Amino acid sequence: MRYPLATYLRAGLFFTVYGLVKYLPPPIGDVCRYAVLKLFVAELRSWKIKDGVTVWFPEGVRIGRHVTINENVFLDGYGGLEIGDHCRIAHGCSFISEDHVFDDPDTPIWQQGKRGAPIKLGQDVWLGCGVRVMRGVTIGHGSVVGAGAVVTRDLPDGVIAVGVPARVVGRRGADATP
Numbered sequence: 166m167r168y169p170l171a172t173y174l175r176a177g178l179f180f181t182v183y184g185l186v187k188y189l190p191p192p193i194g195d196v197c198r199y200a201v202l203k204l205f206v207a208e209l210r211s212w213k214i215k216d217g218v219t220v221w222f223p224e225g226v227r228i229g230r231h232v233t234i235n236e237n238v239f240l241d242g243y244g245g246l247e248i249g250d251h252c253r254i255a256h257g258c259s260f261i262s263e264d265h266v267f268d269d270p271d272t273p274i275w276q277q278g279k280r281g282a283p284i285k286l287g288q289d290v291w292l293g294c295g296v297r298v299m300r301g302v303t304i305g306h307g308s309v310v311g312a313g314a315v316v317t318r319d320l321p322d323g324v325i326a327v328g329v330p331a332r333v334v335g336r337r338g339a340d341a342t343p
Contacts, residue, residue, distance in 0.1 A: 179205045179223055188216050206242070215256075225262070229288070244281025244300050249288040255312070257295040260284050264300050287322065307337055 183205070186197035199212035205223040211232040218238045220226060225242025228234070229250035236256040240246055244262030248254070262284045266277040282301030286292075290304050293312035304310065305322035314331040325335040 175205075179220075183220065187218070190216060210250075243279070245283030247283065247285045249286050249290065249306070251289045252286050253291045255292055255294040255296070258292050259297045261297065262300045309337065 183198075183201050186194060186201050188194070189197055194216050195212055195214060198214045198216075198218070199209065202214060202220065202223065203209050206220070206226040206228065207224055208227040208229075210230045211228055211234075213231075213233040214228075215234060215236045215238075217236045218234055218240065220240045220242070222242035225245045226240055227245075227247040229248055229252070231250055232248055232252045232254070234240075234248075234254045235258075238254055238256065239259040239261075241260055241262045246260050246262050263279045263281040265274050266280055267274045269277060280300075284298050284300065285303040286298075287304060287306035287308070289307045291309045292298070293310060293314070295313045296310050297315045298304065298310075299315070299317050302316050303319045304316065305320055305324065307323045308320050309325045310316060310320070310331060311325070311327035313329070314327050315329045316326070316331040318330070320326050320331065320333065323337045324333045325337060326333050328334075
């Protein structure tokens with residue numbers, strides 16, 4: 166699949182300019198990353214983007230208010246990525262909103278294209294270190310995902326999920342029952 170020339174030029178400009186601020190230390194780095202990302206992402210309402218955050222297809226990324234994205238997080242906007250207000254994302258997390266098509270065994274995988282699906286995080290979601298969220302997943306409001314989990318299916322509101330693949334092990338709140 167080929168993209169129009171304007172897409173390549175925009176991507177080149179983004180990677181060049183963002184590359185200048187990607188690893189600047191806080192607090193000046195946070196402000197510089199915000200300024201650059203604000204120009205390229207679909208929506209950005211939080212300035213707490215820490216050093217080393219990688220962004221692919223920024224035009225598909227939406228970040229709500231009072232969100233903290235810690236070091237070395239990977240944001241893939243190919244299929245769409247929406248992060249709700251008040252989310253906390255620990256270092257090393259990845260949001261992968263695309264996948265390769267591999268249905269035809271007679272055609273090399275790299276020639277079969279990609280498919281994307283949006284990832285959505287509700288409000289007040291907390292992801293522990295190294296969580297992987299795969300394409301097409303919605304994580305409900307107030308949910309917590311433990312370190313190292315791989316989220317391959319939707320998670321409802323207010324749950325605690327861990328493991329590979331992530332599974333619900335409890336609920337948040339006073340009436341929580343495992």
